[in-house]
Amino acid sequence: MANNATTALKNGLAALIFNNAALTGLGDAGGLLPSAAAGALYISAHTADPGVGGTQNTSEANYMGYARVAVARTSAGWTVNGANVKNAADVLLPEATGGASNVTFFGIGTAASGAGKLLFKIPATQAYAVTTGVALKIAAGVIDVTVE
Structure with a gap:
């Protein structure tokens, strides 16, 4: 199936999901409204492709001490460019x-x-071997997605 979403919709969804910004002009006068509190999205690490039907714990890393990391749904957490x-x-x-x-x-x-x-x-740009004493650092800009 072809991707038929317009640029305006893709940009609006990216801002709504990652920066908790209203997607204006859709539905009532306010559009799709942001959450009352921005909240967070959670970064997970996976040992294989979790697939399009997977959940957050599909092929999730399981070393001792592992936990997902919260990233605020704000411009401090995510840079949205279109x-x-x-x-x-x-x-x-x-x-x-x-x-x-x-x-x-x-x-x-x-x-x-x-x-x-x-x-x-998101496929990692390289495989990361996490062993005892190692904390995996994902540098700013490495998690790179496009809302399609």
Whole structure:
């Protein structure tokens, strides 16, 4: 199926999802309104492609000490440029206290733990071997998605 969304819709959805900004001109006068509180999206690490039907815990890293990291749905958390979105600051995953995971994908989802809705999956630019004593740092701009 072809992607038929307009540039205006893609840009508006990116701003709504990542910066909690209203998508104006849709529905009533206010459009699709932002949340009362911006909240956060959660970065997850994955050892394989979680797939388009996966959840946040599909192929999720499981080293001891691992936890998802909250990133605020604001301009401090995400840089939105049209439909393109990048993490605005470094994201530091917790240090491994045991075990190991080979991280090849990152995810952006809705829950701090559990199955949660996986909204975006991003292939890592390289495989990251996380072993005891290692904390994975995802530099600003590395998580790069386009709302299609």
